[in-house]
Amino acid sequence: MKTAVVVFPGSNCDRDLMVALELVTGRAPIALWHDDKELPEELDLIALPGGFSHGDYLRSGAIAARAPIMREVIAAAGRGTPVLGICNGFQVLTEAGLLPGALMRNAGLDFVCRDVKLEVVNTQTPFTSAYRPGEPVTIPVAHHDGNFQADSDTLDRLEQQGQVAFRYAEEVNGSARNIAGILNHRRNVLGMMPHPERVVEPAHGGTDGRRMFESLFSAFA
Amino acid sequence: MKARVTVSLKPGVLDPQGRAIHHALEGLGFGQVADVRVGKVIELDVADGTTESQVAEMARKLLANTVIENFKVDLG
Known part of the structure; x- marks a missing residue:
């Protein structure tokens, strides 16, 4: 399985994501720089890591979404290549318009950094097939702008079309309908605020994130 | 030549920062405040002859997130 992690100025979870991907796929991901103009051929996954790209200036993710590499990421997503965005990546x-809605300042205004309980809502995706439907999992969050908001029509559509991948099982940041992670209509793009790459081996205090990478691996191995 | 882009949250979009400021104003005794909304002003130094529609294009493509924000352009 051939994977790539896009690094933006200010990304800080890129290394953890690469370690998790290599642990599960057995192959080190390719690191891409925000200013790269093209993607390696035949990628099975493009992952956008957490962090504070461009200092979160203007809006979180706003500058990174207009980086040269993102034109290629958007094109690849259009061809069906799986794209995973975690935290700042979401x-x-x-x-970038690959997923609907927006991530606003946490409703409590605090930066939230702790383990949270999630429900895996949709397991019929290449990202979540190794989980059981409705399974409770514990994955940490660490964000200031994770309050997912969209208009009610969009929220209804996300729920009706199975585009909600993860829901918070507790109050975390004020997100509409407790949404923690969503898919695009085609289900090849997933954005989520929790950090699965931070819980992939027992020494991390949990392994509930590992199956996301195993799901992807089994889809492409 | 200056262009000023005022970005504000759309009506109905929750504004936790505005709410916190509202509470703080009430704490200072300003009981007459009904609501507070926080936006931002972006001032651009642009070439003479730049049109309002060109600046609006900048706002649509980058300066505002039109999912949640409205914007207003003032030239001059």
């Missing part, structure tokens, strides 16, 4: 995906 913010970049909404800013």
